[in-house]
Amino acid sequence: MNYYKPITYIVQPEENGWILKSVLKEKLNISRRLLSRIKLTEKGVMVNGKREFINIRVCTGDLIEIHLEQETSQYIEPQNIPLNIIYEDDFLLIVNKQAGIVVHPTRGHYANTLANGVVYHWMQKNENYRFRPIHRLDEETSGVLAIAKNPYVHQQISEQMIHNQVKKEYVAILSGHLPDLEGTVNVRIDRDPEQRHLRIVTEHGYPAVTHYKVEEEYESASMVRLWLETGRTHQIRVHMKHLGCPLVGDKFYGKEYEGPAMDRQALHAEKLGFYHPNSREYVEYNAPLPEDMKSVVRHLKL
The missing domain is CATH 3.30.2350.10 (Pseudouridine synthase)
Structure with missing residues (x-):
């Protein structure tokens, strides 16, 4: 079983003695549904490198790791479509989407979409991710588009959108x-x-x-x-x-x-800003005005 790079968190002094489940919910904002999914995996939630139940108490300085199983976009055909990548790490892919391309395959648009190009890009890097756009842009709209590499990242930024933090x-x-x-x-x-x-x-x-x-x-x-x-x-x-x-x-x-x-x-x-789900720092990405405009x-x- 393969896993993504874990989501990590260091227990802070004010959280000393907390129940692990409380840290996961209140500090990492993990939804009940996602937590249930994580618990079913072999690695699940680890504290200081050891698989733990979520009802234990944690101490200041403990390293919490959330392990998520790798997924694939098995129904998206990889295609060599040029991408304008603004930023990429183990959790996010940020692209400057060109005008005239659909984001995700739909009825009538099974190929030549941004998703086809992104899946090809990951395949060339020998990486497996499910294509998860955090938001959408119309076919003829250009600019910054964020793609999550795991369900936790998608959930976290989606929550920020709901609370008007993006x-x-x-x-x-x-x-x-x-x-x-x-x-x-x-x-x-x-x-x-x-x-x-x-x-x-x-x-x-x-x-x-x-x-x-x-x-x-x-x-x-x-x-x-x-x-x-x-x-x-x-x-x-x-x-x-x-x-x-x-x-x-x-x-x-x-x-x-x-x-x-x-x-x-x-x-x-032109601009997209949010709190990075892993570093928890505010990040902002920009795409210059395209030549046609x-x-x-x-x-x-x-």
Whole structure:
């Protein structure tokens, strides 16, 4: 049985005498479901190199190790698709996703996805991981995307998202000018009942909050920086349309504007920040504005 590199934790003085189970839940935030899964493995939870039951008491300085069995993405075909890797360690893979590629195989997209390229990348390194994107980007959206290498990492960052501890910052080019230079859009979103692949603003939808700040204004367009509190499908695109300024190049929610054409929506995930599940330190990853969006900006400034 093969295992990933263990998640580690050193018992702090204030935790001296705690029950191991309490440390796992309160300090490592391990869910009950994941803990049950870990306990079934041969190594499970180890303290100072010894397999232990979770009802023992721990002492200051004890080394706790969480061992997770290796998994594979057995239904994803490895394909040699170029990746722009921003960062990689034993727990995370951070990529700058190019526009025009789907993140995960779906009906109609079994190949040529980011997942196919990532699985190939790991195969070349003789590593086995299940493909676990922590969040999604639309096919035509570029930028920073995080992929977890084990279920613990996925759970931890997902929890941070739920508690609004993940920083997701985007840059978009909009048609027209927003009514205010900065503000917040707090309107609900749900599926369009007539076109199920689209989303609409509706009072009966799911909560969605987007903050924005105008960076530059041009004659017929604007460059805007956006921060998400929620991560609804097409959220930025729908919210900007709601304000009367849809994204340049957006085939579904856009409109004609006076400026250079763009063959995708002008949206880029520029920054992603969160607390690393192993080091527990805040980390931030950045992806520079892609060339197609830079080109549009250059033309708009003429």
